Amino acid sequence: MRPLTIESLNPALLKVEYAVRGELAIKAEQYRVKLLDKDPGLPFDRVISSNIGNPQQKGLDQPPITFVRQVAALMEWPALADIAPDAFPKDVIARAKELYAEIGSIGAYSHSQGVPYIRKNVAKFIEDRDGYLADPNHIFLTGGASVGVSLLINMLISSPTSGILIPIPQYPLYTATLAQHNGVPIPYYLDEAQGWGTSVEEIEVALDKAHQQNVVPKALVIINPGNPTGALLDEATQIKLVHLCEKYSLVLLADEVYQSNLHKPDQYPFTSFKKIVRKIDSHVPLVSFHSISKGVSGECGRRGGYFECVNISEPVIALMYKMVSVGLCPPLSGQIGVDSMVRPPNPGEESYELWKQETDTTHQALASRTHTMAERLNSLPGVSCVDSPGALYLYPQIILSQKAQEVARAAGKEPDAFYALALLDATGICVVPGSGFGQKKGEWHYRLTCLCPGVDEYVGKLENFHKSFVEKYGL
Amino acid sequence: MRPLTIESLNPALLKVEYAVRGELAIKAEQYRVKLLDKDPGLPFDRVISSNIGNPQQKGLDQPPITFVRQVAALMEWPALADIAPDAFPKDVIARAKELYAEIGSIGAYSHSQGVPYIRKNVAKFIEDRDGYLADPNHIFLTGGASVGVSLLINMLISSPTSGILIPIPQYPLYTATLAQHNGVPIPYYLDEAQGWGTSVEEIEVALDKAHQQNVVPKALVIINPGNPTGALLDEATQIKLVHLCEKYSLVLLADEVYQSNLHKPDQYPFTSFKKIVRKIDSHVPLVSFHSISKGVSGECGRRGGYFECVNISEPVIALMYKMVSVGLCPPLSGQIGVDSMVRPPNPGEESYELWKQETDTTHQALASRTHTMAERLNSLPGVSCVDSPGALYLYPQIILSQKAQEVARAAGKEPDAFYALALLDATGICVVPGSGFGQKKGEWHYRLTCLCPGVDEYVGKLENFHKSFVEKYGL
Structure with missing residues (x-):
C-alpha cells in the first residue's frame, strides 16, 4: 500500500495561497491555545485577530443586530411566538410568520x-x-x-x-x-x-x-x-x-x-x-x-x-x-x-428604534476608529497610510530597512511577513502581510482590520512595537 | 461587445449532469407555481417532491427535532434564556450556554x-x-x-x-x-x-x-x-x-x-x-x-x-x-x-423523553412506509423492487414495453425519463429516472423517496398511473 502523498494530488491545489488564514493566523491560533495555560510565558494576555474582517469574533464582540437574531430565533423554533409572545416585538413575530x-x-x-x-x-x-x-x-x-x-x-x-x-x-x-x-x-x-x-x-x-x-x-x-x-x-x-x-x-x-x-x-x-x-x-x-x-x-x-x-x-x-x-x-x-x-425594520415599526441605534453605533464606531488609526499610524516613522473611506481595513505602507530585509531573508521570510510575525510575537496582534494581497516590488504593507474596540490599547501596542522594531533595525 | 456565450465557458461544466434537480424537478417547480393559479387545469392539486431526500419540505413536513431547534434558537438570540427562561427545558439552556x-x-x-x-x-x-x-x-x-x-x-x-x-x-x-x-x-x-x-x-x-x-x-x-x-x-x-x-x-x-x-x-x-x-x-x-x-x-x-x-x-x-x-x-x-x-439529550435530562419519542416516531414511520411501498410496488405488473433495509429511498425496476421505448425515443427522451415525466404530468409526483443514477443497459428504474406521510394516497396514485401506463403501452 502506497501512502497518499501530496505529490499524487491535484497540482493546481498546491499553488493555492490564502494569506488571510495562512501562517500568521495559524500561529495566532497556537498562541490562543497557549494562553489557556496557567503560565503561558507570553508577553501578551490575549490574541487580537486583525487578520480578518470578522466583527463578531471573541475579543472584538461587535454585537449582532437584535432584529436579525430575533427573526432567526423564531425561524429556528416557530412555536416560540406562541410560547413566549412577549419576548418579541410585534413586527418581528409578523416577519417570522410571513417568512415561514x-x-x-x-x-x-x-x-x-x-x-x-x-x-x-x-x-x-x-x-x-x-x-x-x-x-x-x-x-x-x-x-x-x-x-x-x-x-x-x-x-x-x-x-x-x-x-x-x-x-x-x-x-x-x-x-x-x-x-x-x-x-x-x-x-x-x-x-x-x-x-x-x-x-x-x-x-x-x-x-x-x-x-x-x-x-x-x-x-x-x-x-x-x-x-x-x-x-x-x-x-x-x-x-x-x-x-x-x-x-x-x-x-x-x-x-x-x-x-x-x-x-x-x-x-x-x-x-x-x-x-x-x-x-x-x-x-x-x-x-x-x-x-x-x-x-x-x-x-x-x-x-x-x-x-x-x-x-x-x-x-x-x-x-x-x-x-x-x-x-x-x-x-x-x-x-x-x-x-x-x-428588509430592515421600517420607521414606525416596533423594532425600528433599536435597529437604528445599533446600526448607527456600529457605523460611527467603525468610521471614527478607522480615522483615528490612520492618523496615528501616519505619525509613526516610516509608515504612511491612506485614510480609507470605506470597508473595514487599513493598508499602511511600511518602510523596512536594508538590515530588516536581510534578517528577514536569512530567516526565509518575506520582509513584511517577518515584520508581521514579530508584531504577533510581541503583542498578540495578528495582521496580514502585504505580500498576501500583492504590492509593487520593493514596497511593504500590511492589512489590519479597524474592528478592535479598545483603539487606544490596540494602536498603542502597534505604535510601541513599531518604534522598537525601528530602533532595532533602523529606517 | 461579444455577448457571453456558453461556448466561451469552461467545457467541463457543460458535461455536468445532476438529475436529482434536473428536468423533472424543474418541471415540478413549474407545476407548483401553476397550482397557485385560480384555475390551474391540472389533474392533481399538489406536487409531491419524491425526487430528493428532503424530509422537512412543504407537503412532507417531517417535524424537526425540538431539542435541535431549541438549542439553535438560543444560539441565535442568547438573551432569550433570561427573557423567557420558562420557554426552554433546563438542559437546553445549559447546553446553549456551554456552546456559547x-x-x-x-x-x-x-x-x-x-x-x-x-x-x-x-x-x-x-x-x-x-x-x-x-x-x-x-x-x-x-x-x-x-x-x-x-x-x-x-x-x-x-x-x-x-x-x-x-x-x-x-x-x-x-x-x-x-x-x-x-x-x-x-x-x-x-x-x-x-x-x-x-x-x-x-x-x-x-x-x-x-x-x-x-x-x-x-x-x-x-x-x-x-x-x-x-x-x-x-x-x-x-x-x-x-x-x-x-x-x-x-x-x-x-x-x-x-x-x-x-x-x-x-x-x-x-x-x-x-x-x-x-x-x-x-x-x-x-x-x-x-x-x-x-x-x-x-x-x-x-x-x-x-x-x-x-x-x-x-x-x-x-x-x-x-x-x-x-x-x-x-x-x-x-x-x-x-x-x-x-450529543443528543441523555436519559434523565429534561429533553430526553420528547427527543426519544420524536426520533422513534420518525424511524418507525420511515421503516414501515418503506416496507409497505416496496410490497405494493412489487405487486404491480412489470415492477420489481428490493425492499430496502436502509436510507430514504426505493429504486424499483420497471419493465418498459418496446412500444413505450419507441414512443419515448421519438420524443427525444430516455424511456425511464419518459415514464417519470408521464407520472409527473398525471399525478404531480416527481421521481428521478434511473438514467440519472445509472443502470445496466436495457434496464429501467426510478428512485423515489419514502418520506411522503399519506402512504395510501401516494402509492395509490403511483399504482393507478402505472396500471394506465401499462394499459396504454403494454408490458
Missing part, C-alpha cells in the same frame, strides 16, 4: 438558487438602491460571496490560457480561486498616491502584457469599496471601466460586499456597477456580489450573500443553476440573514 | 475546519460508535457532505486520466463532481439480484477495464447504506473492500450519511469503515462522510456535516485545511446542528 408561510421549515432544502420570495426581496432592494429593475430569476443566493466568486471563476476559466484581471492589492480569494481552477491572474496596479485609485490606463497596460503572453482575458475584477484598500470609485471612473469591458469583451465581476461600509459617504458615496451599466445602457455582462458578512450586519458565521447577473443570457443562467444545484442549496440561516439585510 | 462559552457569537467565522469544541464532540461520537480513537484535528466540519466530497474529488483528480470508482447506481453528486473536475468515472455495478450487493469481483472487472483505457484509479467510492439502493454492507464484504483498496492503492471514500437510517437493524446493521480499517489494522487512507441532512434529523437546510480522515498524512491534512480556509468556514447553524446530532 413562504419558506416552511428552515430544515428543508430550498430552491437551489435560494428561496424565490427572498430573491424577490433582494430584487426590490436593488431596485430601490439603483432605480433600475432587477430580475429575481437572475439573482442567486449564496453561502457568502466567496462561493459565488468561486463559481464564476470556475465557469470563466475555459483553458489554462484564460486569465482574469485582478487589482493589486487584492483580496486573495481571487488568486487562490484562479490557482485552484488553473487560470492566470492578470494583475493591474492600484495607485496608492491617489488613495488607491483605479486607472483604466493601468488596466490597459496589464491587458497588453497579457496579450503578449498569449493569455486570453475573460473578466475584470473590481472590488468597490476596495479590499484591502477601502477606496471608493467615482462614477466617471466606473463609466470608463464599463467602456473598457465593452472594448475588450470582458465580463465585469463587481465585488461590492462593502457597499454599506462608508465612513465619509458625502465625499465618497457608493454607486453600484448595476446602476452604471443601466444608466449608460451598456451590454457588458456584469455579476455583482454582496454579502451579509460585512456592512454593519457582520453575520460572517451564517454564510449568506447573493450575486446578481446583468446582461447574462438564459443558457448561461441555466448553467449556473445546474452548478449550484449540485451543491443543493445555500444555508437557510444565511438566506434569512440576506432577507433581514435587504 | 466555547463558540461565542454564531455570527463570527469559526476555525475553517469547524469549531474545535464541536470537532472534539464529533470525535467522541465516533469513538463511542466504533470503539477506536478519533482525532479532532483530522475531522473537518462541512456545509453538508457534498462540500467534502467535492473537495476530495478536486484533490484526487490530478490529471485528466485520473479516475474514481463509483457504484452504479450511484448518487449523481459523484459523476457531477467528477465531470466538473475533469476526472473519469470508473463504474462498477451493484447486484440487484443480491439486494443491490457490492462485489469485489465486479470492482476488479472495472479496474481491469480502467487500466486497459489508461485510466489511473485513485479512489473507491462506497455508499453505505446505499443511495439510491438502501443496501447495507456486511463486515465480511467491508473487509474485502479494504483489502482491495490496499491491493490497488486506492483511497476509500465512504459515504456514510445514511448510517442511522436503518429499517431492520438486527438483520442489516451498520458498521463504519473506520471501525473495519482499525479492526484489521489497515493503512488504507479513508475519508468518511456524515451529514445532518439525513438520519431522523433531516436538517437539510442548515447545511451541516463532517468528514473524518483516517490514515491521511499531515501534509495532506494541511492542504485540506488550506483549501477549506479559502471558503472561510462552514455555516455555524450547520455546525451547531452537527453538535446536536452527536
Whole structure:
C-alpha cells in the first residue's frame, strides 16, 4: 500500500495561497491555545485577530443586530411566538410568520438558487438602491460571496490560457480561486498616491502584457469599496471601466460586499456597477456580489450573500443553476440573514428604534476608529497610510530597512511577513502581510482590520512595537 | 461587445449532469407555481417532491427535532434564556450556554475546519460508535457532505486520466463532481439480484477495464447504506473492500450519511469503515462522510456535516485545511446542528423523553412506509423492487414495453425519463429516472423517496398511473 502523498494530488491545489488564514493566523491560533495555560510565558494576555474582517469574533464582540437574531430565533423554533409572545416585538413575530408561510421549515432544502420570495426581496432592494429593475430569476443566493466568486471563476476559466484581471492589492480569494481552477491572474496596479485609485490606463497596460503572453482575458475584477484598500470609485471612473469591458469583451465581476461600509459617504458615496451599466445602457455582462458578512450586519458565521447577473443570457443562467444545484442549496440561516439585510425594520415599526441605534453605533464606531488609526499610524516613522473611506481595513505602507530585509531573508521570510510575525510575537496582534494581497516590488504593507474596540490599547501596542522594531533595525 | 456565450465557458461544466434537480424537478417547480393559479387545469392539486431526500419540505413536513431547534434558537438570540427562561427545558439552556462559552457569537467565522469544541464532540461520537480513537484535528466540519466530497474529488483528480470508482447506481453528486473536475468515472455495478450487493469481483472487472483505457484509479467510492439502493454492507464484504483498496492503492471514500437510517437493524446493521480499517489494522487512507441532512434529523437546510480522515498524512491534512480556509468556514447553524446530532439529550435530562419519542416516531414511520411501498410496488405488473433495509429511498425496476421505448425515443427522451415525466404530468409526483443514477443497459428504474406521510394516497396514485401506463403501452 502506497501512502497518499501530496505529490499524487491535484497540482493546481498546491499553488493555492490564502494569506488571510495562512501562517500568521495559524500561529495566532497556537498562541490562543497557549494562553489557556496557567503560565503561558507570553508577553501578551490575549490574541487580537486583525487578520480578518470578522466583527463578531471573541475579543472584538461587535454585537449582532437584535432584529436579525430575533427573526432567526423564531425561524429556528416557530412555536416560540406562541410560547413566549412577549419576548418579541410585534413586527418581528409578523416577519417570522410571513417568512415561514413562504419558506416552511428552515430544515428543508430550498430552491437551489435560494428561496424565490427572498430573491424577490433582494430584487426590490436593488431596485430601490439603483432605480433600475432587477430580475429575481437572475439573482442567486449564496453561502457568502466567496462561493459565488468561486463559481464564476470556475465557469470563466475555459483553458489554462484564460486569465482574469485582478487589482493589486487584492483580496486573495481571487488568486487562490484562479490557482485552484488553473487560470492566470492578470494583475493591474492600484495607485496608492491617489488613495488607491483605479486607472483604466493601468488596466490597459496589464491587458497588453497579457496579450503578449498569449493569455486570453475573460473578466475584470473590481472590488468597490476596495479590499484591502477601502477606496471608493467615482462614477466617471466606473463609466470608463464599463467602456473598457465593452472594448475588450470582458465580463465585469463587481465585488461590492462593502457597499454599506462608508465612513465619509458625502465625499465618497457608493454607486453600484448595476446602476452604471443601466444608466449608460451598456451590454457588458456584469455579476455583482454582496454579502451579509460585512456592512454593519457582520453575520460572517451564517454564510449568506447573493450575486446578481446583468446582461447574462438564459443558457448561461441555466448553467449556473445546474452548478449550484449540485451543491443543493445555500444555508437557510444565511438566506434569512440576506432577507433581514435587504428588509430592515421600517420607521414606525416596533423594532425600528433599536435597529437604528445599533446600526448607527456600529457605523460611527467603525468610521471614527478607522480615522483615528490612520492618523496615528501616519505619525509613526516610516509608515504612511491612506485614510480609507470605506470597508473595514487599513493598508499602511511600511518602510523596512536594508538590515530588516536581510534578517528577514536569512530567516526565509518575506520582509513584511517577518515584520508581521514579530508584531504577533510581541503583542498578540495578528495582521496580514502585504505580500498576501500583492504590492509593487520593493514596497511593504500590511492589512489590519479597524474592528478592535479598545483603539487606544490596540494602536498603542502597534505604535510601541513599531518604534522598537525601528530602533532595532533602523529606517 | 461579444455577448457571453456558453461556448466561451469552461467545457467541463457543460458535461455536468445532476438529475436529482434536473428536468423533472424543474418541471415540478413549474407545476407548483401553476397550482397557485385560480384555475390551474391540472389533474392533481399538489406536487409531491419524491425526487430528493428532503424530509422537512412543504407537503412532507417531517417535524424537526425540538431539542435541535431549541438549542439553535438560543444560539441565535442568547438573551432569550433570561427573557423567557420558562420557554426552554433546563438542559437546553445549559447546553446553549456551554456552546456559547466555547463558540461565542454564531455570527463570527469559526476555525475553517469547524469549531474545535464541536470537532472534539464529533470525535467522541465516533469513538463511542466504533470503539477506536478519533482525532479532532483530522475531522473537518462541512456545509453538508457534498462540500467534502467535492473537495476530495478536486484533490484526487490530478490529471485528466485520473479516475474514481463509483457504484452504479450511484448518487449523481459523484459523476457531477467528477465531470466538473475533469476526472473519469470508473463504474462498477451493484447486484440487484443480491439486494443491490457490492462485489469485489465486479470492482476488479472495472479496474481491469480502467487500466486497459489508461485510466489511473485513485479512489473507491462506497455508499453505505446505499443511495439510491438502501443496501447495507456486511463486515465480511467491508473487509474485502479494504483489502482491495490496499491491493490497488486506492483511497476509500465512504459515504456514510445514511448510517442511522436503518429499517431492520438486527438483520442489516451498520458498521463504519473506520471501525473495519482499525479492526484489521489497515493503512488504507479513508475519508468518511456524515451529514445532518439525513438520519431522523433531516436538517437539510442548515447545511451541516463532517468528514473524518483516517490514515491521511499531515501534509495532506494541511492542504485540506488550506483549501477549506479559502471558503472561510462552514455555516455555524450547520455546525451547531452537527453538535446536536452527536450529543443528543441523555436519559434523565429534561429533553430526553420528547427527543426519544420524536426520533422513534420518525424511524418507525420511515421503516414501515418503506416496507409497505416496496410490497405494493412489487405487486404491480412489470415492477420489481428490493425492499430496502436502509436510507430514504426505493429504486424499483420497471419493465418498459418496446412500444413505450419507441414512443419515448421519438420524443427525444430516455424511456425511464419518459415514464417519470408521464407520472409527473398525471399525478404531480416527481421521481428521478434511473438514467440519472445509472443502470445496466436495457434496464429501467426510478428512485423515489419514502418520506411522503399519506402512504395510501401516494402509492395509490403511483399504482393507478402505472396500471394506465401499462394499459396504454403494454408490458
